[in-house]
Amino acid sequence: MIPLFSSKDVREADNFAINILQMPSIVLMENAARSIYEAIIENFSENEFYNVGIICGKGNNGGDGFTLARHFLINEFDVTIISLANENELKGDALTNFIITKKLIDSYPNSKMIIYQSIDSLALLSDCDLIVDAILGTGSKGSLSNELQSIVNYLNKLEAYKISVDIPTGLNVETATGETIYKADLTVTLSEFKTGLFYGKGYSHCGKIVKGSIGIGDLYYETIQTNDYLIEPEDAFYGLPEKNISAHKYSNGKVLVVAGSGKYVGAACLTANAVLRSGAGACFLAFPKSIKNIALEKLESPVLIAYEDQTKEFVNLENYDELKEKIDWADSIAIGPGLGRENGTIQFIHKLLEENKNKKIVIDADALFAINKCYKNFDLSNKILTPHHKEFADLISISIDELENNLLNIGRTFSVENNCYLVLKGAPTIIFNPMGEVFINSSGNVGMAKFGTGDVLTGVIASFVAQSKEIENSLISAVYLHSLAADLLIPKKTEYGIIPQNIIEEFPNAIKFLVDSFV
Numbered sequence: 001m002i003p004l005f006s007s008k009d010v011r012e013a014d015n016f017a018i019n020i021l022q023m024p025s026i027v028l029m030e031n032a033a034r035s036i037y038e039a040i041i042e043n044f045s046e047n048e049f050y051n052v053g054i055i056c057g058k059g060n061n062g063g064d065g066f067t068l069a070r071h072f073l074i075n076e077f078d079v080t081i082i083s084l085a086n087e088n089e090l091k092g093d094a095l096t097n098f099i100i101t102k103k104l105i106d107s108y109p110n111s112k113m114i115i116y117q118s119i120d121s122l123a124l125l126s127d128c129d130l131i132v133d134a135i136l137g138t139g140s141k142g143s144l145s146n147e148l149q150s151i152v153n154y155l156n157k158l159e160a161y162k163i164s165v166d167i168p169t170g171l172n173v174e175t176a177t178g179e180t181i182y183k184a185d186l187t188v189t190l191s192e193f194k195t196g197l198f199y200g201k202g203y204s205h206c207g208k209i210v211k212g213s214i215g216i217g218d219l220y221y222e223t224i225q226t227n228d229y230l231i232e233p234e235d236a237f238y239g240l241p242e243k244n245i246s247a248h249k250y251s252n253g254k255v256l257v258v259a260g261s262g263k264y265v266g267a268a269c270l271t272a273n274a275v276l277r278s279g280a281g282a283c284f285l286a287f288p289k290s291i292k293n294i295a296l297e298k299l300e301s302p303v304l305i306a307y308e309d310q311t312k313e314f315v316n317l318e319n320y321d322e323l324k325e326k327i328d329w330a331d332s333i334a335i336g337p338g339l340g341r342e343n344g345t346i347q348f349i350h351k352l353l354e355e356n357k358n359k360k361i362v363i364d365a366d367a368l369f370a371i372n373k374c375y376k377n378f379d380l381s382n383k384i385l386t387p388h389h390k391e392f393a394d395l396i397s398i399s400i401d402e403l404e405n406n407l408l409n410i411g412r413t414f415s416v417e418n419n420c421y422l423v424l425k426g427a428p429t430i431i432f433n434p435m436g437e438v439f440i441n442s443s444g445n446v447g448m449a450k451f452g453t454g455d456v457l458t459g460v461i462a463s464f465v466a467q468s469k470e471i472e473n474s475l476i477s478a479v480y481l482h483s484l485a486a487d488l489l490i491p492k493k494t495e496y497g498i499i500p501q502n503i504i505e506e507f508p509n510a511i512k513f514l515v516d517s518f519v
């Protein structure tokens with residue numbers, strides 16, 4: 001698990017280096033620039049670029065840019081530097097490096113440094129095949145000025161590899177938000193990974209993220225408390241439910257899926273089929289009797305139990321007693337996909353939650369709708385809620401913009417206050433636990449943005465939590481493997497052709513791929 005930090009934590013590390021270790025700050029800038037140079041060279045093959053353009057802002061992020069320019073110059077690249085500040089506006093290490101680079105660049109006839117005058121100054125970058133954004137870093141405050149917005153928009157349109165120094169300009173790294181943001185192919189972030197690079201607008205604007213070094217190593221950060229983590233393959237490996245060689249089918253995870261209705265049959269079968277493919281020993285799908293034949297055609301190994309629906313084609317409060325035995329039997333229950341939103345269905349869901357306080361229940365789709373605005377009436381201990389952003393915003397009665405402007409804090413507060421697990425689906429999916437910790441999933445692809453992939457995840461989660469006592473580790477493993485299966489499908493199906501059934505079929509291969517990489 002990779003710990004993630006706030007930009008405040010990282011700025012304090014700079015202070016630690018300068019004030020406690022007594023490292024001159026210009027040494028930190030030099031280290032930063034050298035490591036950024038090395039990261040860029042490592043991430044592109046030889047001959048991929050010759051002409052480097054660097055745009056430098058007025059603070060130390062710009063200082064990194066002037067310093068980085070020197071490393072490109074002495075390694076024989078042609079460099080065009082555009083400084084957004086004139087010499088009088090710069091100070092400290094940024095000024096020192098500006099002066100050094102300005103003098104040095106005179107010896108390189110194909111390279112030049114200019115002071116930005118207007119947007120037309122950026123035309124100088126048209127021949128560059130690599131552009132470095134050293135405009136704003138951790139000192140960025142508020143939204144971008146109009147001028148910076150036009151600069152970023154202009155840069156985003158250029159055909160070149162795009163690099164960001166520390167943070168893409170325009171990204172608020174504390175909230176992973178921003179309106180106009182530089183869109184990088186590679187972000188070399190300094191000192192430590194910041195949480196906001198990995199979700200929200202950070203996820204969509206950083207490209208590949210690698211760490212650059214200011215030269216103080218990682219030990220300092222071991223003393224800093226964080227609640228945010230990036231999931232790594234080994235976390236998914238250790239979260240895999242253990243298999244006991246003497247297990248039998250009823251000690252191997254028993255799952256009840258309550259899903260589907262006349263309107264939506266497919267969702268129920270995707271969820272139930274995913275349960276057994278991901279290792280549970282037994283799975284019943286509770287489904288309306290009047291339409292059971294349609295489900296039977298799509299169901300693989302799970303057993304269908306048909307409840308009396310009196311041709312209504314959905315589950316009703318009256319069905320609770322009929323299903324009680326299976327409810328009690330199950331180690332975990334998955335409820336919601338395709339269930340519909342009839343009053344009787346909502347009452348059934350409410351009763352299930354009221355009567356099963358500590359049972360592990362995965363609440364998805366229509367079951368989330370059923371507790372919109374009234375979720376506080378239920379004890380959500382051991383419950384796993386799996387909304388996408390819109391479902392979560394509706395659940396807690398806020399707009400999707402409000403949610404996305406403060407995603408981590410809202411998710412965290414919700415899970416802590418309700419003592420539940422929240423699997424907030426999206427790109428990326430984020431898991432929140434009742435202790436206020438956050439785990440960001442690092443695998444997955446846009447091919448998953450399709451009807452039914454979430455139904456599969458619900459089945460995988462119900463299966464894993466039924467097989468294990470560890471909810472948190474099971475969730476980490478389930479979410480990661482669901483996305484890994486989709487990633488393994490890319491060479492065969494492309495980002496266009498993946499369907500949910502493929503993810504179910506690929507799931508065992510994803511487990512094998514993961515296990516083979518550790519044993």
Ligand SMILES: NC(=O)C1=CN([C@@H]2O[C@H](COP(=O)(O)OP(=O)(O)OC[C@H]3O[C@@H](n4cnc5c(N)ncnc54)[C@H](O)[C@@H]3O)[C@@H](O)[C@H]2O)[C@@H](O)CC1
Nearest residue numbers: 014028029058059060061136137138139140141143145166
């Ligand atoms: N402090 C240190 O010891 C180190 C800092 N480093 C670099 O320094 C960066 C932080 O430097 P600074 O604290 O100088 O901050 P930045 O360089 O990120 O930005 C500060 C400048 O941008 C302006 N600004 C801020 N928000 C703006 C907005 N919305 N629109 C327009 N202008 C805006 C400020 O007025 C100021 O001139 C890091 O991200 C990193 O790149 C590295 O050199 C390593 C060491």
Ligand SMILES: Nc1ncnc2c1ncn2[C@@H]1O[C@H](COP(=O)(O)OP(=O)(O)O)[C@@H](O)[C@H]1O
Nearest residue numbers: 425426427444445446448449451452453454455
């Ligand atoms: N662009 C994307 N990149 C990675 N994963 C994605 C992307 N879009 C969607 N997903 C994943 O696909 C699934 C979609 O779930 P959901 O929206 O509930 O679909 P449905 O309800 O139709 O089954 C979630 O696991 C989500 O994280």
Ligand SMILES: [K+]
Nearest residue numbers: 133136165167
């Ligand atoms: K930057």
